[in-house]
Amino acid sequence: MRNVDRGPAAALEIVVPAHNEAERLPAGLAELCGRLRGLPVPAEIIVVDNASTDGTADIVRAWRDLGPVRLVRCETLGKGAAVRAGLLATRAPYAGFVDADMATDLTALDRVLALLAEGRPVVVGSRRHALSDVEDHGRPLRRLGAVAFNRMVRDLAGDLPDTQCGFKFFAGPLVRAAAADLRTTGFAFDVELLMHCIRRGAAVTDIPVVWHDRPGSTFSVGRHSAACLMDLARIRLRAGRRPATAPAAARSLEPAVAAGPSQAGRG
Numbered sequence: 117m118r119n120v121d122r123g124p125a126a127a128l129e130i131v132v133p134a135h136n137e138a139e140r141l142p143a144g145l146a147e148l149c150g151r152l153r154g155l156p157v158p159a160e161i162i163v164v165d166n167a168s169t170d171g172t173a174d175i176v177r178a179w180r181d182l183g184p185v186r187l188v189r190c191e192t193l194g195k196g197a198a199v200r201a202g203l204l205a206t207r208a209p210y211a212g213f214v215d216a217d218m219a220t221d222l223t224a225l226d227r228v229l230a231l232l233a234e235g236r237p238v239v240v241g242s243r244r245h246a247l248s249d250v251e252d253h254g255r256p257l258r259r260l261g262a263v264a265f266n267r268m269v270r271d272l273a274g275d276l277p278d279t280q281c282g283f284k285f286f287a288g289p290l291v292r293a294a295a296a297d298l299r300t301t302g303f304a305f306d307v308e309l310l311m312h313c314i315r316r317g318a319a320v321t322d323i324p325v326v327w328h329d330r331p332g333s334t335f336s337v338g339r340h341s342a343a344c345l346m347d348l349a350r351i352r353l354r355a356g357r358r359p360a361t362a363p364a365a366a367r368s369l370e371p372a373v374a375a376g377p378s379q380a381g382r383g
C-alpha cells in the first residue's frame with residue numbers, strides 16, 4: 117500500500133488511543149487530518165489500536181493513503197496503556213494525545229503549539245477553565261464524580277482543576293521519560309503522567325477549550341469509577357511521601373485568552 121508523502125519530519129506527533137473505535141474513528145481522523153493541514157508545522161498522527169476486535173486497525177491502514185497516520189498496536193487493555201505505547205513511539209520535539217471522538221475542539225491546537233514553542237513543557241485542555249465552553253448534556257453524576265476526583269488528586273497533579281480532559285501536549289523528551297515511568301493502565305493514568313512531569317520540574321499550563329459532548333463515550337461511571345479509585349490508591353502508594361509538586365509553582369496560569377468564538381464560560 118502506498119503511503120502519503122510525509123514531507124519534513126513531524127514537529128508534533130498526536131497519539132489517538134482507540135479501543136473498538138471503528139464507528140467514531142473515520143470522522144475523528146478526518147477532523148484531525150483537516151486540522152493538521154492548517155498548522156504552521158508538520159504534524160503526524162499515531163493511532164494506537166488498543167486490543168480492538170472491530171475494524172479499527174483496518175480503518176487506520178486504509179487511512180495511510182489519505183493522511184500522515186501511523187498505526188501502533190497495544191495488547192494491554194486500558195486508555196493509559198494505549199497512550200503510553202503511543203507516546204513511547206513518538207520522536208518529535210512535541211507530542212500529545214487526543215480522544216478518538218475529538219470532543220475537544222481542535223482549534224485549540226494553535227494555542228498549544230504557541231505555548232510549547234514558548235517553552236511551556238506541559239499544556240493541557242481544561243474544561244473547568246473559566247473561559248472554556250463546555251457542552252455537556254446533563255450527566256450530573258459524572259460531573260460530580262469529576263469534581264470529587266480532581267479534588268482528591270490536587271497534590272499529585274499540580275492543583276489542576278480538570279486532570280481528565282483528553283487533550284494534553286508536552287515537550288517530547290519530557291513526556292517520553294514520563295511515559296516510560298507510567299504504570300497506570302486505566303483512565304486514572306493522566307494523574308500519574310502529570311505527576312511524573314511535575315516531578316521532573318515541569319509546570320503545567322491549562323488552557324480553555326471548546327468541548328462538545330460526543331455520543332459513544334467509553335467511560336462508564338458505574339464500570340470504571342472503582343478501578344479509577346484503586347488506581348489512585350496505587351499511584352499514591354508508589355509515589356511515597358515525597359510531595360509531587362515541583363519546587364516552583366506546579367501550575368502555570370495562562371493569561372485570559374478565549375477558547376474560541378463562543379465564550380460562554382463554565383468553570
Ligand SMILES: Nc1nc2c(ncn2[C@@H]2O[C@H](COP(=O)(O)OP(=O)(O)O)[C@@H](O)[C@H]2O)c(=O)[nH]1
Pocket residue numbers: 132133134135136137166193194195196198214215216217219282332333334335
Ligand atoms: N474505555 C476504553 N477506552 C479506551 C481504551 N483504550 C483506549 N481507549 C480510548 O480512550 C478514549 C476515551 O475517550 P471516550 O471514549 O470519548 O471517553 P470520555 O472520556 O467519556 O469522553 C477513546 O479514544 C478510546 O477509544 C480501553 O481499554 N477502554
Ligand SMILES: [Mg+2]
Pocket residue numbers: 215217219330333334
Ligand atoms: Mg469522549
